[in-house]
Amino acid sequence: MTDAEDLRRRTRDLLAAHPPATTGRAEFLRARFDAGLAWVHFPEGLGGLGAPRSLQAVVDAELEAAGAPDNDPRRIGIGLGMAAPTILEYGTEEQKRRFLRPLWLGEEVWCQLFSEPGAGSDLAALGTRAVREGDEWVVDGQKVWTSSAHLARWAILIARTDPAVPKHRGITYFVCDMTDPGVEVRPLRQITGEAEFNEVFLTGVRIPDAHRLGDVGDGWRVAQTTLNNERVAIGGMRLPREGGMIGPVARTWRERPELRTHELHQRLLTLWVETEAARLTGERLRQQLVAGQPGPEGAGMKLSFARLNQEISGLEVELRGEEGLLYDDWTMRRPEHVDFTGRDAGYRYLRAKGNSIEGGTSEVLLNIVAERVLGLPAEPRTDKDVTWKDLAR
Secondary structure: OOOHHHHHHHHHHHHHHOOOOOOOHHHHHHHHHHOOOOOOOOOEOOOEOOOOHHHHHHHHHHHHHOOOOOOOOOOOHHHHHHHHHHHHHHOOHHHHHHHHHHHHHOOOOEEEEOOEOOEOOOHHHOOOEEEEEOOEEEEEEEEOOOOOOOOOOEEEEEEEOOOOOEOOOOEEEEEEEOOOOOEEEEEEOOOOOOOOEEEEEEEEEEEEHHHEEOOOOEHHHHHHHHHHHHHHHHHOOOOOOOOOOHHHHHHHHHHOHHHOOHHHHHHHHHHHHHHHHHHHHHHHHHHHHOOOOOOOHHHHHHHHHHHHHHHHHHHHHHHHHHHHHOOOOOOOOOOOOOOOOOOOHHHHHHHHHHHHOOOOOHHHHHHHHHHHHOOOOOOOOOOOOOEHHHOOO
């Protein structure tokens, strides 16, 4: 049984054999993965040791103290937070060994081909088709709001394989090769001026059946694993006190007394307390994950994350007065990740508008919390038992 002391010993052995000061970043990360110290709760041979998830913090603390490099988790967040847990739960042994190591090392970036122009909040209404031809599936359709598609080597994809059953059935989950000649990625420029999102057109894309995750027609159940992990990854990330959006506002308040007013003070106090409560709730949620996979509770954290980010960024713009109306750079660019705290107040205010859309709209998440967490009666759904091909569109 691996315990905290055993993990400290293993981590120190790794550091002794591969000193961060003299070992290349890629070499160190490969050695860490092969030592089972990448994600300790994964099985042996897949970057883990089958240890409790909570012990990952022991490894991370030792490595951070030694100045060891990380795998740039912001850049590969979709792979780490969404693709990896789904592959671990539903993938074949061959799939796990093919995809998980380069994913964790950051050698292969992943994206998520879920939302469509006509199937965002109502994701189960998706219309991208996958038709089987022998040992392959031919996929045609369009996806939208795809983060990092311009960087991605692989994508997690859900497509409709049977239009003659109700919409939540007849969906199948695949791993899609983004280098296939039928994949076209176009930038979607946002209100920030950047294009971190993309729209993706799929025309005759051929996916081998060996890249299917789960059973044919069972893609909605597989997708729930991805979506639950996504909400925890977005709303339940580990932060120190005054981490995230509240940090810049608190620093400005302390450093710029001439900007203070009583009304802004009351609002800042309220948001500071709510942010701290959300941070501690997220810590409790991560502790609960030690016992199993994320459940619908992650929807509540994602809801809180979106609301707080929008209110805090709005307060920051007001606090800064005329300065808050400035914007540093409207240049069209395609970033590798979102940097909330590395840009100015104007960027934070504009980018936070997307928080209530990405990772599940707040309206849909409210339904999830009401029905699956609080146990309230389900909202009437007249299309639940109607075959997808007969739905009004």
